[in-house]
Amino acid sequence: MSDNEPREPKFRRRAEDRPDEVMDAALVLFSEQGFASTTVDQIAARAGLSKGAVYLYFRSKEAILEGLVGRTINPVVDDAFDRMSGFRGDPRPLLAEFLRNIATMMTVRPVWAIPLIVLRESRLAPGITENFRRSVLDRALPAITALLRQGVEGGHIRPVDPELTARTVIGPVLVHILLSEVFDIRPGGGLQMQRLVDNHIQILWAGLAPEREPAA
Template identity: 50%
Template sequence: MENEKAPRGPKFRRRADARPDEVLDAALELFIANGFAATRVEDVARRAGLSKGAVYLYFASKEALLEGLVRRAVTPIATQALEQLGHFEGDPRIAISATLRMVATKLVDPKLIAIPRLIMREVVQFPELAIMYRNEVLNHVLPVAERLIARGIAQGYLRPVDPELTVRSIVGPIALHLILAEVFQLVPEDGLAMDRLLENHLSILFDGMSLPGGSK
């Protein structure tokens, strides 16, 4: 009898270890379908097949659920971007291109892109979500990117520009692309087309819009 019961321990532990992700998956589905305001913790618990009390064992509030989604999906991308930008030596355009391509590749994942979409959709009603996203992501990545630009200027790779405003110019078109799609439902015919947008953006960013050889 003891041999028959032995496998149940590891199986149960694997199940318990998976529960936070199951709760987050359920929360994401409901946040997308019903919005953040209309979703209750008991709805998330029901979707995850757990009791409301079991959800609170992992997440103290509905806001903590959204924070957990950001940390699970977006924070790893921010960490990877920090590694690429913060430790890079040489022409910063190489690091910028690699990082933006990495982000564009990740944003193809529906579960990942759903997070910034959700923030944009709910931020007016829940400004604390913007503060959380800023603290978890933007406050870490933007200063590193600014230092990369400043280092590129000092080393002669870039002409003198304002590092802070240049970073905004780099990420701005991507943010606007998402806003146009999410808020105004203006989407290219072939979908979000992040890869095409990115290559077009990099071409304009590094080469400009003027024809070679002068202006007309």
């Protein structure tokens, strides 16, 4: 930019950055001391803002966490659910990609921290569980169910209950996280999310394989 070109006012650039600054500060505090123990005053102080400035962008602490889900997790799952919508064919490659993307996503600390906060704080702050369910699970289960149903109807997988099988698809991943972060039970070598997903896919595919016609 030349010296003669108008520059964007500094305060305007700063204002556009403030929601992210608030969410960044909140994520650190939620991870360090828990959602229930964190106050909006603390978030504002860490972000270098007044409490009133935080409320210009977020109506509540719960809204900040909802913003973190929208910023961090929704872009990843949105793409997966869009691809599942209206898909016709063998659902297994799409499910494998979805599960492996989750495994990859869970290696990124800012992403990984969000479901951990929800799990750890669900009893003290049930509203955050409701927000996460609405943003992620209420979309994941119907999308996977529809994908499996068309797979059954097309003969690509054996006749299974699509709704229950959708829970089977995502259940082991959720339980694996629960065992690790709530009960402190992990396999040798740490979380091993990618290995868990690969093992899960191997077992799941064996259960979904189309039934063979009996030999004549």
